[in-house]
Amino acid sequence: MKTMINKLAFIFSIAFIFVSCGDDDENPIVINEEETITTVKLTVTESGTTNSQVYDWTTDSKDDITLASNTSYNIKIQFLDESDPSNVEDITEEVILEKDEHFVFYQTTVNGLTFTSASDDTVDSGNISINISTDWSSTGAATGVIRAFLIHEPTTKTGNDRDDFGGETDIEVDFNVSVVDPV
Amino acid sequence: MLVSLLGVFSAFAQDCDASLSGKVIDFHDGAPLKDATITFDNRMIVTDSNGNYTITGLCQISYAFTISHPDCNSQVVTIDVAKISTKDFYLEHHYTDLDQVNVESVSQKKTTNSQTEDKLSRKQLDQYSSLSIGDALKEISGVNSLTSGNTIVKPVIQGLHSSRIIIINNGVRQEDQEWGEEHAPNLDINAFNELKVIKGAGALQYGGNAIGGVIIAQNRLTSLQDTIFGNTQLALSSNGRGGGVNTALNLGFKKGWGAKFQGTVKHFGDSEAPDYILSNTGHREQSFSTGFGFNNFVYGFEGYYSFYNAKQGILRSSHIGNVGDLVRAINNDTPLVINDFTYDINAPKQETQHHLLKLKGYNRLKNLGRLNLQYSFQFNNRKEFDIRRGDDRDKASLDLELLTHTLESNFLFDSNDNFKKNLGFQLSYQVNTPDPETGVRRLIPDYKKTSAGVFAITEFNINEQLTADAGIRYDFVNINAKKFYKKDFWTDRGYNQEFETLIIADEGDQWLTNPNFDYNSISASAGINYSYSNQNSLLFNISYANRAPNAVELFSDGLHHSAAIIELGDLRFEQEKSLKFSLSNNTPNLFNLGSLTISPYVSFIDNFILLEPTGVDFTIRGSFPVWEYKQTEVLLYGIDIDYDLNITKHLKFNTAFSYIYGQDTNLERPLINMPAPNFRSQIVYEKEKWNMKLVNTSTFKQTRYPNNNFETDFIENGMEKTELVDISTPPEGYSIFDLTGSYQFSLWGQNDFNVGASITNLFDTSYRDYLNRQRFYADNIGRNFTFNINFKF
Numbered sequence A: 001m002k003t004m005i006n007k008l009a010f011i012f013s014i015a016f017i018f019v020s021c022g023d024d025d026e027n028p029i030v031i032n033e034e035e036t037i038t039t040v041k042l043t044v045t046e047s048g049t050t051n052s053q054v055y056d057w058t059t060d061s062k063d064d065i066t067l068a069s070n071t072s073y074n075i076k077i078q079f080l081d082e083s084d085p086s087n088v089e090d091i092t093e094e095v096i097l098e099k100d101e102h103f104v105f106y107q108t109t110v111n112g113l114t115f116t117s118a119s120d121d122t123v124d125s126g127n128i129s130i131n132i133s134t135d136w137s138s139t140g141a142a143t144g145v146i147r148a149f150l151i152h153e154p155t156t157k158t159g160n161d162r163d164d165f166g167g168e169t170d171i172e173v174d175f176n177v178s179v180v181d182p183v
Numbered sequence B: 001m002l003v004s005l006l007g008v009f010s011a012f013a014q015d016c017d018a019s020l021s022g023k024v025i026d027f028h029d030g031a032p033l034k035d036a037t038i039t040f041d042n043r044m045i046v047t048d049s050n051g052n053y054t055i056t057g058l059c060q061i062s063y064a065f066t067i068s069h070p071d072c073n074s075q076v077v078t079i080d081v082a083k084i085s086t087k088d089f090y091l092e093h094h095y096t097d098l099d100q101v102n103v104e105s106v107s108q109k110k111t112t113n114s115q116t117e118d119k120l121s122r123k124q125l126d127q128y129s130s131l132s133i134g135d136a137l138k139e140i141s142g143v144n145s146l147t148s149g150n151t152i153v154k155p156v157i158q159g160l161h162s163s164r165i166i167i168i169n170n171g172v173r174q175e176d177q178e179w180g181e182e183h184a185p186n187l188d189i190n191a192f193n194e195l196k197v198i199k200g201a202g203a204l205q206y207g208g209n210a211i212g213g214v215i216i217a218q219n220r221l222t223s224l225q226d227t228i229f230g231n232t233q234l235a236l237s238s239n240g241r242g243g244g245v246n247t248a249l250n251l252g253f254k255k256g257w258g259a260k261f262q263g264t265v266k267h268f269g270d271s272e273a274p275d276y277i278l279s280n281t282g283h284r285e286q287s288f289s290t291g292f293g294f295n296n297f298v299y300g301f302e303g304y305y306s307f308y309n310a311k312q313g314i315l316r317s318s319h320i321g322n323v324g325d326l327v328r329a330i331n332n333d334t335p336l337v338i339n340d341f342t343y344d345i346n347a348p349k350q351e352t353q354h355h356l357l358k359l360k361g362y363n364r365l366k367n368l369g370r371l372n373l374q375y376s377f378q379f380n381n382r383k384e385f386d387i388r389r390g391d392d393r394d395k396a397s398l399d400l401e402l403l404t405h406t407l408e409s410n411f412l413f414d415s416n417d418n419f420k421k422n423l424g425f426q427l428s429y430q431v432n433t434p435d436p437e438t439g440v441r442r443l444i445p446d447y448k449k450t451s452a453g454v455f456a457i458t459e460f461n462i463n464e465q466l467t468a469d470a471g472i473r474y475d476f477v478n479i480n481a482k483k484f485y486k487k488d489f490w491t492d493r494g495y496n497q498e499f500e501t502l503i504i505a506d507e508g509d510q511w512l513t514n515p516n517f518d519y520n521s522i523s524a525s526a527g528i529n530y531s532y533s534n535q536n537s538l539l540f541n542i543s544y545a546n547r548a549p550n551a552v553e554l555f556s557d558g559l560h561h562s563a564a565i566i567e568l569g570d571l572r573f574e575q576e577k578s579l580k581f582s583l584s585n586n587t588p589n590l591f592n593l594g595s596l597t598i599s600p601y602v603s604f605i606d607n608f609i610l611l612e613p614t615g616v617d618f619t620i621r622g623s624f625p626v627w628e629y630k631q632t633e634v635l636l637y638g639i640d641i642d643y644d645l646n647i648t649k650h651l652k653f654n655t656a657f658s659y660i661y662g663q664d665t666n667l668e669r670p671l672i673n674m675p676a677p678n679f680r681s682q683i684v685y686e687k688e689k690w691n692m693k694l695v696n697t698s699t700f701k702q703t704r705y706p707n708n709n710f711e712t713d714f715i716e717n718g719m720e721k722t723e724l725v726d727i728s729t730p731p732e733g734y735s736i737f738d739l740t741g742s743y744q745f746s747l748w749g750q751n752d753f754n755v756g757a758s759i760t761n762l763f764d765t766s767y768r769d770y771l772n773r774q775r776f777y778a779d780n781i782g783r784n785f786t787f788n789i790n791f792k793f
Helices: A002-021 A092-097 B002-013 B122-126 B133-137 B323-331 B487-492 B551-555
Strands: A039-046 A052-057 A065-068 A072-081 A102-108 A114-117 A133-137 A142-152 A168-180 B018-026 B037-040 B043-046 B052-058 B062-068 B075-080 B089-091 B117-121 B143-148 B152-157 B165-169 B194-198 B213-218 B227-237 B242-252 B257-268 B283-295 B299-313 B349-365 B369-385 B398-413 B419-434 B446-461 B466-486 B503-507 B510-513 B516-532 B536-547 B557-560 B565-568 B576-587 B595-619 B622-646 B651-664 B678-686 B690-699 B710-716 B719-725 B734-745 B753-760 B784-792
Touching (some): A039 A065, A039 A168, A052 A065, A052 A168, A168 B323, B062 B089, B075 B089, B122 B194, B133 B143, B133 B152, B133 B194, B133 B213, B323 B622, B323 B710, B323 B719, B466 B487, B466 B551, B565 B595
Parallel strands (some): B018 B089, B165 B213, B565 B622
Antiparallel strands (some): A039 A052, A039 A072, A072 A133, A102 A142, B018 B052, B037 B043, B062 B075, B117 B194, B143 B152, B227 B242, B227 B784, B257 B283, B398 B419, B419 B446, B466 B516, B503 B510, B536 B576, B595 B622, B651 B678, B678 B690, B710 B719, B734 B753
């Protein structure tokens, strides 16, 4: 019997050595995350004109927005993946493609600044505008922030507050805003 | 049988004046066996105090002698008396070591001499056939569970869990990404005959790093009798609208061969809390195990394979994007997503598979002991799916493959019952491979882990009442990882100063590094087991253990979605060092008023690794609290109390209480996630055919917790406001009742049919549990009717 046990021991150790030596020392491949949104871009156009200004929010730099008082604007939002500068991806296309699952919402602390969805806005299958394109109007001079949200799978798309929509927040960024009287 | 019949017939025909004499000897220590019996042809001879026997009046033919001893396994030996007149018989004394006999029985033997141990038998496990090992273990005082919803259940032993606990799956140390708080052990409760919990690090044969303890899940092959038996069990539950089927078949042969087959299928849809459906909490499980082996006195071998495949939905509303979402979830009494009941399981979900293959052999050497040798292979695959966008929608966010080979051997010197020794080693090689196809940066990196351990344990009887034990173990662990770090993170952590040499490649904004760390450690354990006045027993143990940091603690560097926190590991971590003193006193007969076991313990853990909030990080998804793994000094103490009382012959009462105090002594604040004081009590009414049981589980509110609350701002009515995010305050205490009953029928065999029903959470109480990671989002599950039948054949 001893020989049998010895044989077993031998087989085990061979198997063990065999698998232990099956090393390949290749390096793992790098992962550059693709679905990351690195940049939120607001294109602000004064209504009835072609005067556009572009404001970017990235982890490293945040542009401040300046608006004129008592003026109407159109704001278009874009979500970009610029993690590979040679291959910038526009995630907004995906958001529009999956419009039923997405909703853009803004909150502002700027006194008198309000927004509604624009006539050229993307409309989902329930005929609800998802705020990719919005019309804004300012009143008097003031300062504050505009907080932009991209909400994924909101429980509802009607409401006045972020809390009303539920869902997961994919984007939440602040832009500093100054509304100034025209000189 | 034939031989002895022959003997009877021949007896009439021949001269019968031959004799046979010799000794009956204990195989493993060579001691003569007194009062052993030798039976043949309706005659019985008993050995004298020196184990000698003499049989006279034998004919010149072959006889089949049955040699028996109360402590031993009987043996049948055929001897031709015409040729042989003296013969020594060797009997195997260590019946329980053969891993066999009746599968229904529970071995009375403890695994350790002086550690506090508890076990659950197959009969107790039967009630949990459609649940998990973590659910069943809650029956044991001092064992709680850390859950993520109702299907992901991790055992917690005296406050410690995950990497601090070793799970032995049928003799093999389970390797299934156990470090994760939301990673339940990948094993099927139905594959085992017995679950045992050792509350401490003293069982050094299993590993030197079980700071929290060891869970041993065992299954035994039947043999040494010609038999075929099995059972089929069906359980149907109202909550989750599903059930499970489990079938097991055992084969045994007198010659020592045995085989076993077992399979389980479980299928559940969404669970329900008292007031709402817990959307996306369905659960599927398919598992299978088979074993075969050969056992006899001298040698044996066994092959075993098991496969576990599970798919678990994660509560939909617990998937959150940022802190604002967390605040909304906390402030809402009900989950933010409640859909209609469905069997569908969507993201977020987990899919896990575990393969385990084991080959084991033993050989017993006369007058010396037993040599064991075992090789095991494990392959674990874990996929976690988050809610994703676009083309990645159906891709896993985490996909880990963990391959482990282990070779181990030990020699148990048990020839001298008063002085046993166990020497052994374990060699293990592990490869972790995260699949880059996920497109998500690896939570834990590619690594190879090589470990080696050697141990020596001894147990000796000082006198009739007192048995002492001592053990020592040395472990070596090497982790060789290939890890990508974001360059800015690498610099922020100061790694560029200390670990510059680890960099092996430059990959754009990331460094590829090759951390290669060695950990050496010594673990030790010593204790006594003292019996005194009328069956009382006292156990005392001191154990010292070391645990090398795991891959998450070393390498984490990103957002942990399910918790909405950024978790950061540290390459500089040293091993955890734990010193634990435990005491257990059992009084089986306390003034004729039942049995009482009191088990206090205290642990001092140095370099204890825990997560602590350290700041806030602003990302494009909003702000996130940053939690860093830190090392600190910890004091843990507590007590487990068990009380049993037989009120009448049929009516029994028992209650178990446990209390744990955990303190970070560096920061002078309580440890997070310590189980609250709790009682588990039951009244059992048992008659021959039926039994009924009322169980109460009462958990107090945990009042000792660290304050990790933080502030976040939000905009309301055009004004910026701040709000406190209370992630620290534990939920209120709760008390729930379960009612269970069963009745046994005899259809084809004796009590072969068992019909049972149970109602858990009898009063449909809404409650949340501090150790449920989903307590921020939803209540625990509500009332559940379960109907089950168990058929034995």
